[in-house]
Structure formats: C-alpha cells, structure tokens
Amino acid sequence: MQPYSSPFYFVYLGLALIPIVIAHSFGKKLMWYQVLFTIAFLWFTFAGSVTLWALLFFGVFETILIKIYEYYRITLKKNIFFVFVLILLLSILPLFLVKLNPVIDPAHPQSIFGFLGISYVTFKTVNIILEIRDGLIKEVPLKEYFYFLYFFPTISSGPIDRFRRFRKEMEAPVAKNYSEMVGKGIFYIFQGFLYKFIIGYLLDTYVLHILAISATVHPTFLNMMGSMYSYGLYxxxxxxxxxxxxxxxxxIMGYDIPHNFNKPFLSKNIKDFWNRWHMSLSFWFRDFVAMRFMKTIMVKKWTKNMVLIANLGYLASMGLMGFWHGFTWYYILYGFYHAFLLIGYDAWVRMKKKRKWKIPNNRWTTAVSIFITFNLVFIGFLIFSGIPNYAIMHALNHDFPLPNF
Structure with missing residues (x-):
C-alpha cells in the first residue's frame, strides 16, 4: 500500500504513533520504537515486491560510497576533484538508470533499480557527499545516517531534508513545545485530507479527466485552457x-521538517514562485546546482559577465530539474521554460533599473503581477502535463492511448 493513499491508512498510522506521543509526553524520544515504526511501515509499503530489494540495495550501495568518501576526504584529508566527481556520479547512477529505463524499454518502464521515493533519498545522499567535500560534515554515524535516509514519513515524496539539520533535531531533547507540535501535526493532516481527498479528488474526477480527454481528442483553445488550469490546481x-x-x-513524531508550499499562487513574480513552490526541491537545486555551478564559473574565470553567469545558473538548475522529472521532451521543455522565465524576469528588473522606471507599488500593480505570474506558471503546468503531446500523438494515431490522470 502506498503511503497516505487512503483514509484507512491513517488508522494504522494513528495507532502506531500512540507510543511515540506518550513517550514524548514524558520527555522520552523512544528511538528504538521510532526505528521499529519506520521498519514496520517500510515493510508494509514495499513488502512482496522487487522494490523492497531495490530499496535495500540502494541503501547499501549509497552507504558504501559515502563511507569511502568520508574516509578519503576526512581521514586521509584528500580532495582530488576526479574522486569527488566519480563518487557523485556513482551515487546518482541508480536514479539515472531508473529515469532512463522508460526511454530504453517503454513496454516495461519500471526499472528493477526503482522504488517509490528513489529521487528524494538520492537527493539526501548527494547532499551528504557535497557537504563532506565542503567540510561541513565531519562524520557520518551510521545510526543517524540510516534513520535520516529511511525516515519513513518523507521517503516517498519528500520534503527533502538536510542531514545536518535532521541530525541536530534527532540528537536534541524532546522539544518543550511538543504539545503544540502535536496540535499542528493533527491540523496539517486534516488540512491534507481537505486538499488531497476532497478538493484534489473532485478536480481529478469531475474536471481534469473530462477536459484532458476532450483536449486530446478534439483540442480547442477553451478545453486546452480548461485542462491547463484544472491540471495545475489538481x-x-x-x-x-x-x-x-x-x-x-x-x-507528531517530534520533527519539524521543512515545508514544501507557501501560498505559491500569490507569487508576484517567477522568482517569488520558486521560493514558494516545492520549496525543498527548488532550494536544493538552487544551493547544490545553480550556486555551485556559478561559483565554479567564477573560480575558473570562464567569464566575468555576472548576467551571463546567473543565466547559465538558471539554465543548469532548471534544465536539470526538467531532466529529473523524466527524459521526455515535455518535462525537459518545462525545465528550460522556467529557466527562460527567470532569465526574462532578471532582464526586466535590470531594464527598470537602467531606465529608472518608477512603477507604483500598490494593490493594483500587485494584483497584475500575481495575475501575470499565475498564468505564466500555469502555461508551464500545461507543458508539464503532456496533454499537448497526447493531443498531437492522438491526431497522428487514433489508437494512441488517452491520458490518465
């Protein structure tokens, strides 16, 4: 059973969380039970399928890589760039094979290396390798590392946490505001029910599915726009x-993990949007792709043009994000679409500054900014959905399968 896939899942989850709540109420973290809880729910999710073995193989493989690099970088105090790149590429290899498999073998898109959440645990391991190289992580204790890697609530879809932050919270005593955390946790779960099982379900069943099929079979401007908005909202x-x-x-388990969304459809510009949408992912690509790539360009002195450097950073991070979603043209186009939106927004800011345009900042200009950003973002969602691709393929071949959202 997939995590959080049905209301009944929460019955088992709620019962399993009771000992953790009681222990925290008495100032105890009961770590042995938390580990048992994680193992039980991982088994509940992955047992009886090849993905369980993929999950175990991935953990062993990544652990060997991290411990080798930890010994090399911290114990031996060496820092040869080739070794770093080799370890990094090997750590990404399982995810790369999983993403490549649908292209190589469309009839069997599920790779034997794949499991639910492989992207998010890969981001965790890459984060550790990069911060070992930077000297920010001095050691990777196996107990804390495994719990961070396999932390059950986040394993399937994030949010993407950072090892240093998680370890600090894991080793800290029970938070003094734990009762407040439980209250917030229950509120978030019920809010999630409203979002996913009520609003999301209604959008998918009574709006998106109908419009997506209509846009595929008989594409018009109106049903394409309807598909665009309904898909983005869903x-x-x-x-x-x-x-x-x-x-x-x-x-409820006592961990204040990063949030993923902060009213993204109230964004005033595209940069503001990426500071609000899937934040743990966008911040990860910003910190570990864009900023590092830009720093490398400056250190190597490939160019001194800061505008060009920033633009290359956008192309690298958003382009890679597109490839991460899948080696399909509309995912890749989606990534570069957002890169060019960011480049265009920076150009607009520079033009305003250069020409000394004084645009008033009031509720009307704010509303216009939100409206423009909202629609640009939803055009991106239409690209990402693949609906135009299905429409084209259906026009060329009437036997082509319809989209299934």
Missing part, C-alpha cells in the same frame, strides 16, 4: 495535501 492540491500529511506525521 497538481497543487494533490501534492500539497501529500506534503501536509508528511509534515503532520513528522511533527
């Missing part, structure tokens, strides 16, 4: 609801 409520479940359960 994507938000479904994923935000899922994230709220994760945050709520983690909060």
């Amino acid at each position: 994507l938000f409520f479904d994923f935000a609801g899922y994230s709220l479940f994760v945050i709520g359960v983690s909060s």
Whole structure:
C-alpha cells in the first residue's frame, strides 16, 4: 500500500504513533520504537515486491560510497576533484538508470533499480557527499545516517531534508513545545485530507479527466485552457495535501521538517514562485546546482559577465530539474521554460533599473503581477502535463492511448 493513499491508512498510522506521543509526553524520544515504526511501515509499503530489494540495495550501495568518501576526504584529508566527481556520479547512477529505463524499454518502464521515493533519498545522499567535500560534515554515524535516509514519513515524496539539520533535531531533547507540535501535526493532516481527498479528488474526477480527454481528442483553445488550469490546481492540491500529511506525521513524531508550499499562487513574480513552490526541491537545486555551478564559473574565470553567469545558473538548475522529472521532451521543455522565465524576469528588473522606471507599488500593480505570474506558471503546468503531446500523438494515431490522470 502506498503511503497516505487512503483514509484507512491513517488508522494504522494513528495507532502506531500512540507510543511515540506518550513517550514524548514524558520527555522520552523512544528511538528504538521510532526505528521499529519506520521498519514496520517500510515493510508494509514495499513488502512482496522487487522494490523492497531495490530499496535495500540502494541503501547499501549509497552507504558504501559515502563511507569511502568520508574516509578519503576526512581521514586521509584528500580532495582530488576526479574522486569527488566519480563518487557523485556513482551515487546518482541508480536514479539515472531508473529515469532512463522508460526511454530504453517503454513496454516495461519500471526499472528493477526503482522504488517509490528513489529521487528524494538520492537527493539526501548527494547532499551528504557535497557537504563532506565542503567540510561541513565531519562524520557520518551510521545510526543517524540510516534513520535520516529511511525516515519513513518523507521517503516517498519528500520534503527533502538536510542531514545536518535532521541530525541536530534527532540528537536534541524532546522539544518543550511538543504539545503544540502535536496540535499542528493533527491540523496539517486534516488540512491534507481537505486538499488531497476532497478538493484534489473532485478536480481529478469531475474536471481534469473530462477536459484532458476532450483536449486530446478534439483540442480547442477553451478545453486546452480548461485542462491547463484544472491540471495545475489538481497538481497543487494533490501534492500539497501529500506534503501536509508528511509534515503532520513528522511533527507528531517530534520533527519539524521543512515545508514544501507557501501560498505559491500569490507569487508576484517567477522568482517569488520558486521560493514558494516545492520549496525543498527548488532550494536544493538552487544551493547544490545553480550556486555551485556559478561559483565554479567564477573560480575558473570562464567569464566575468555576472548576467551571463546567473543565466547559465538558471539554465543548469532548471534544465536539470526538467531532466529529473523524466527524459521526455515535455518535462525537459518545462525545465528550460522556467529557466527562460527567470532569465526574462532578471532582464526586466535590470531594464527598470537602467531606465529608472518608477512603477507604483500598490494593490493594483500587485494584483497584475500575481495575475501575470499565475498564468505564466500555469502555461508551464500545461507543458508539464503532456496533454499537448497526447493531443498531437492522438491526431497522428487514433489508437494512441488517452491520458490518465
């Protein structure tokens, strides 16, 4: 059973959380039970399928890589760039094979290396390798590492946490505001029910599915726009609801993990949007792709043009994000679409400054900014949905399968 996939799942989850709540109420973390809880729910999720072995193989493989690099970088105090790149590429290899498999073998898109959440645990391991190289992580104790890697609430869909933050919270005593955390956790879970099982379900069943099929079989401007808005809203409520479940359960367990969404459709510009939408992912790509790539360009002195450096950073991070979603043209186009939106927004800011345009900042200009950003973002969702691709393929071949959202 997939995590948080049905209301009945929460009955088992609620019963399993009771000992953790009681222990925290007496100032005890009961770590042995938390580990047992994680193992039990991982088994509940993955048992009886090849993905359980993929999950175990991934954990062993990544642990060997991290411990080798830890010994090399911290104990031997060496820092040869080739070794770092080799370890990094090997750590990404399982995810790369999983994403590549549907392209190589469309008839069997599920790779034997794949399991639910492989992307998010890969981001965790890459984070550790990068921070070992930077000297920010001095050691990787196996007990804390395994619990961080396999932390059950976040394993399937994030949010993407950072090892140093999680370890600090794991080793700290029970939070003094734990009762408040439980209250927030319960609130987040019920809010998640509203988002995912009510609003998301209604959008998917009575709006999106009908419009998506209509846009595929007989595409018109109106049903394409309807598909665009309904898909974007469904994507938000479904994923935000899922994230709220994760945050709520983690909060009840005593962990204040990062949030993923912060009213993204009230964003005033595209940069503001990426500071509000899937924040743990966008911040991860910002910190570990864009900023590092830009720093490398400056250190290597490939160019001194700061505008070009920033633009290359956008192309690298958002382009890679597109490839991460899948090696399909509309995912890749989605990534570069947002890169060019960011580049365009920076150009607009520079033009305003250069020409000394004084645009008033009031509720009307704010509303216009939100409206423009909202529609640009939803055009991106239409690209991401693949609906135009299904429409084209259906026009070329009437036997082509219809989209299934």
